[in-house]
Amino acid sequence: MPEALEQDYTQKQxxxxxxxxxxGMFVHVRRMLAHMADCDIALLIESSPYKGRAVLWQxxxxxVQGEILEELSEDVRSGIIAQMDPTLIAAATADMDVxxxxxxxxxxxxxxxxxxxxxxxxxxxxxxTLALSYPEESAGALMNTDTVTIRPDVTIDxxxxxxxxxxxxxxxxxxxxxxxxxxQFLGGVSLASLLTSNPGLTVRSIMEDEYESIPVTMDxxxxxxxxxxxxxxxxxxxxENQHLLGRITIDDIVDVIREDAEHSMMSMAGLDDEADxxxxxxxxxxxxxxxxxxxxxxxxxxxxxxxxxESTLSILPILAVLNSIVPSMGGVAGNQTLTLVIRGxxxxxxxxxxxxxxxxxxxxxxxxxxxxxxxxxxxxxALWQWDFNLGLVIAFAMFMNLxxxxxxxxxxPLLLKKMNIDPALAGGVILTTVTDIVGIFAxxxxxxxxxx
Amino acid sequence: MPEALEQDYTQKQxxxxxxxxxxGMFVHVRRMLAHMADCDIALLIESSPYKGRAVLWQxxxxxVQGEILEELSEDVRSGIIAQMDPTLIAAATADMDVxxxxxxxxxxxxxxxxxxxxxxxxxxxxxxTLALSYPEESAGALMNTDTVTIRPDVTIDxxxxxxxxxxxxxxxxxxxxxxxxxxQFLGGVSLASLLTSNPGLTVRSIMEDEYESIPVTMDxxxxxxxxxxxxxxxxxxxxENQHLLGRITIDDIVDVIREDAEHSMMSMAGLDDEADxxxxxxxxxxxxxxxxxxxxxxxxxxxxxxxxxESTLSILPILAVLNSIVPSMGGVAGNQTLTLVIRGxxxxxxxxxxxxxxxxxxxxxxxxxxxxxxxxxxxxxALWQWDFNLGLVIAFAMFMNLxxxxxxxxxxPLLLKKMNIDPALAGGVILTTVTDIVGIFAxxxxxxxxxx
Numbered sequence: 001m002p003e004a005l006e007q008d009y010t011q012k013q014x015x016x017x018x019x020x021x022x023x024g025m026f027v028h029v030r031r032m033l034a035h036m037a038d039c040d041i042a043l044l045i046e047s048s049p050y051k052g053r054a055v056l057w058q059x060x061x062x063x064v065q066g067e068i069l070e071e072l073s074e075d076v077r078s079g080i081i082a083q084m085d086p087t088l089i090a091a092a093t094a095d096m097d098v099x100x101x102x103x104x105x106x107x108x109x110x111x112x113x114x115x116x117x118x119x120x121x122x123x124x125x126x127x128x129t130l131a132l133s134y135p136e137e138s139a140g141a142l143m144n145t146d147t148v149t150i151r152p153d154v155t156i157d158x159x160x161x162x163x164x165x166x167x168x169x170x171x172x173x174x175x176x177x178x179x180x181x182x183x184q185f186l187g188g189v190s191l192a193s194l195l196t197s198n199p200g201l202t203v204r205s206i207m208e209d210e211y212e213s214i215p216v217t218m219d220x221x222x223x224x225x226x227x228x229x230x231x232x233x234x235x236x237x238x239x240e241n242q243h244l245l246g247r248i249t250i251d252d253i254v255d256v257i258r259e260d261a262e263h264s265m266m267s268m269a270g271l272d273d274e275a276d277x278x279x280x281x282x283x284x285x286x287x288x289x290x291x292x293x294x295x296x297x298x299x300x301x302x303x304x305x306x307x308x309x310e311s312t313l314s315i316l317p318i319l320a321v322l323n324s325i326v327p328s329m330g331g332v333a334g335n336q337t338l339t340l341v342i343r344g345x346x347x348x349x350x351x352x353x354x355x356x357x358x359x360x361x362x363x364x365x366x367x368x369x370x371x372x373x374x375x376x377x378x379x380x381x382a383l384w385q386w387d388f389n390l391g392l393v394i395a396f397a398m399f400m401n402l403x404x405x406x407x408x409x410x411x412x413p414l415l416l417k418k419m420n421i422d423p424a425l426a427g428g429v430i431l432t433t434v435t436d437i438v439g440i441f442a443x444x445x446x447x448x449x450x451x452x
Numbered sequence: 453m454p455e456a457l458e459q460d461y462t463q464k465q466x467x468x469x470x471x472x473x474x475x476g477m478f479v480h481v482r483r484m485l486a487h488m489a490d491c492d493i494a495l496l497i498e499s500s501p502y503k504g505r506a507v508l509w510q511x512x513x514x515x516v517q518g519e520i521l522e523e524l525s526e527d528v529r530s531g532i533i534a535q536m537d538p539t540l541i542a543a544a545t546a547d548m549d550v551x552x553x554x555x556x557x558x559x560x561x562x563x564x565x566x567x568x569x570x571x572x573x574x575x576x577x578x579x580x581t582l583a584l585s586y587p588e589e590s591a592g593a594l595m596n597t598d599t600v601t602i603r604p605d606v607t608i609d610x611x612x613x614x615x616x617x618x619x620x621x622x623x624x625x626x627x628x629x630x631x632x633x634x635x636q637f638l639g640g641v642s643l644a645s646l647l648t649s650n651p652g653l654t655v656r657s658i659m660e661d662e663y664e665s666i667p668v669t670m671d672x673x674x675x676x677x678x679x680x681x682x683x684x685x686x687x688x689x690x691x692e693n694q695h696l697l698g699r700i701t702i703d704d705i706v707d708v709i710r711e712d713a714e715h716s717m718m719s720m721a722g723l724d725d726e727a728d729x730x731x732x733x734x735x736x737x738x739x740x741x742x743x744x745x746x747x748x749x750x751x752x753x754x755x756x757x758x759x760x761x762e763s764t765l766s767i768l769p770i771l772a773v774l775n776s777i778v779p780s781m782g783g784v785a786g787n788q789t790l791t792l793v794i795r796g797x798x799x800x801x802x803x804x805x806x807x808x809x810x811x812x813x814x815x816x817x818x819x820x821x822x823x824x825x826x827x828x829x830x831x832x833x834a835l836w837q838w839d840f841n842l843g844l845v846i847a848f849a850m851f852m853n854l855x856x857x858x859x860x861x862x863x864x865p866l867l868l869k870k871m872n873i874d875p876a877l878a879g880g881v882i883l884t885t886v887t888d889i890v891g892i893f894a895x896x897x898x899x900x901x902x903x904x
Binding site: 011014015018019037039040042043046047048049071160163164166167168169171172173174191192194195196197198227228229230231233250251253254255257258261262264265266268269270271277278281282284285288289291292295296298299300302303306307310311313314317318319320321322323324325327328329332333335336338339340341343344348349350351352353354357358361364365368369372373376377380436 | 621647683736790829
């Protein structure tokens with residue numbers, strides 16, 4: 001029967017399991033888990049504080065552990081696998097799709113990896129070796145080998161009989177692929193056209209052969225863009241000689257899209273890779289400290305620049321009071337441009353033909369912003385401190401810094417991308433360094449020159 | 453034939469069109485556009501500077517304008533529609549899916565909307581009214597009414613014959629829905645099981661009836677979470693009496709997932725709604741200025757707090773030099789926590805059962821971070837200025853501010869969510885205000901007390 005408010009239901013279920021868990025009613029929890037869908041158990045584990053996870057995992061039926069591992073995010077999964085016995089890992093991964101299997105194997109420490117591979121049967125070892133032969137984040141690593149292929153010259157009737165004997169199709173199969181006897185890819189036939197066409201026709205006569213297939217080496221983000229643009233449900237993956245290797249399905253693409261979009265946001269906050277909301281404290285602190293360390297260097301550089309003006313500051317302490325306003329506004333404005341450009345690059349809007357006009361546009365916005373906020377801050381400061389010259393100084397510094405912010409916000413990600421550095425990861429710090437230093441120089445420098 | 457490097461090919465195509473466009477070879481451009489896929493034309497328009505778009509749009513074949521409007525992002529689309537004649541809009545929207553139609557109609561100014569509705573035929577008017585009857589961002593607004601339904605008591609053979617007569621299935625159809633004569637939803641039959649089952653069986657015997665369906669009022673982000681968790685390709689939408697209203701397909705869900713994930717990132721930079729990389733300068737400046745205005749108030753508040761310590765600053769100008777370090781570190785650390793919590797809420801990891809342990813965890817990280825960076829900054833400052841007491845003062849301020857940052861970063865989004873305010877939009881400013889003010893107070897206050 002349809003379930004009305006599934007989301008609320010899931011949340012309620014989670015709360016109940018948590019309650020039972022904290023009261024130590026493990027038998028009850030085990031029984032509840034046995035009735036939950038795999039994906040809900042995965043969500044429960046991901047939303048459990050770190051310590052609760054090991055207990056939960058012990059209570060999960062070993063027969064479904066493999067499916068749950070597939071559903072878990074990489075970070076949470078590797079935490080759980082680290083505490084599992086290698087033979088149990090081998091058993092849990094036995095039925096995994098090739099792409100998930102590769103992901104799990106990649107996350108294992110070397111010694112455990114050898115043990116896991118060693119306790120697999122030869123067929124699974126072969127699957128594992130194949131899965132690991134493609135580079136991470138390529139179409140090959142994302143691909144499954146569960147394609148159903150047919151020949152072009154048979155009739156639909158024959159295909160229908162073949163499918164009835166087969167009895168089942170792999171998940172997310174929306175089309176069968178047509179190949180010749182050398183496994184050369186010729187085209188595809190959708191399940192819908194199999195169902196709606198005259199059974200006397202041949203496969204060739206109904207197959208789609210204007211095909212955009214995916215080379216096995218294509219980057220997963222590009223694959224995701226293609227899926228998104230073409231509204232695909234699955235797509236064939238070919239080698240350089242147009243042989244069919246496998247297929248990619250939309251459920252894996254959804255993960256790539258979510259991860260890509262989140263990656264930018266998390267990277268910009270210096271949280272790269274920390275996809276686990278409830279990672280242990282020490283691990284989280286370690287991961288975040290890199291970013292804080294880099295920021296400390298930026299802040300110290302800014303302080304170092306300010307130290308040139310120590311005598312100015314001792315004469316006019318109001319400058320010290322106002323000193324953080326211009327860098328702060330520059331940081332925010334620059335971050336707006338930076339975010340826009342990083343997002344534009346991620347969705348493929350920015351290319352060599354239009355990046356010049358992007359920079360001009362952001363410079364124009366910077367100049368316009370600069371004008372507006374210069375006038376405003378000048379008025380506020382002039383009225384607050386009753387000092388017209390001070391207002392002029394801060395107005396000039398604001399204009400210069402917002403112009404610099406627009407330029408830096410547009411140039412930095414373009415340059416970083418050319419240097420193959422992830423702009424989301426490094427862009428923010430470099431930008432803040434620029435806007436801090438330009439802001440302080442412009443404000444304290446102009447003040448020293450005009451007011452002292 | 454399969455196309456090897458489609459992505460590169462698309463980029464090359466875009467560059468060629470841009471070149472032809474800027475040399476004024478409009479006839480040539482028109483011919484190129486006629487050979488491009490709709491989704492590629494949409495990408496071309498989205499990656500064109502604002503002025504080029506109107507020219508490009510004139511060169512697009514009116515027969516495909518509707519499909520291209522469907523592919524465009526909301527922001528870019530409304531810019532183009534604003535320049536179109538209402539009768540042309542009506543013509544272009546005639547073949548749209550109901551959900552896209554609603555989106556376009558919602559973006560029209562009232563007068564144009566009336567004109568567009570007026571120039572539609574009565575069938576389209578009905579479709580439009582239905583589409584607009586569901587609230588924006590609900591399952592209803594996302595849903596299409598192109599379901600194919602069958603009865604439970606017929607045999608598969610009958611269904612197969614029905615489908616052959618029908619001749620075509622709506623896009624992304626992976627299952628047919630089973631309803632009784634009152635349109636009450638009973639279950640679904642996948643195309644795969646139609647193809648693999650014995651034609652003599654009844655629909656009832658092969659239909660899936662353990663169904664999680666979607667209530668028409670469910671929020672689109674919740675719908676997306678369900679799709680993601682269950683790897684669905686399409687799902688039925690029901691009213692409160694379990695009548696089938698329509699279905700939602702994965703291609704629309706992919707858009708929701710991308711938009712949701714981007715929305716957080718863009719909102720955190722104060723770029724809410726600005727999905728258009730090449731929006732006109734004045735419009736962009738307007739949109740971004742709200743955020744800059746709020747930030748100016750934050751920066752002025754911080755300056756106001758600092759102004760209490762003007763006499764301290766005039767005695768010890770080194771305090772002015774160092775004053776921005778502690779707020780800066782607090783801002784970065786707090787932003788890490790904030791981003792993590794916003795993302796955790798977006799993917800459904802955070803609920804009332806675990807938010808306490810989340811806050812404790814972030815407080816613990818804040819304390820540990822505080823300790824590390826307090827010791828480090830104390831050493832740097834004590835050595836740089838050869839002043840042990842100054843080192844102690846900045847260490848104390850750093851510890852307090854990183855503790856405050858962890859607490860604020862976790863509490864602010866939880867509180868904002870309870871108040872139904874988007875944490876991604878408002879969280880950052882509130883957080884910065886907290887870490888700026890705590891940082892300045894802790895540093896300058898302690899310095900005034902201990903060093904003066």
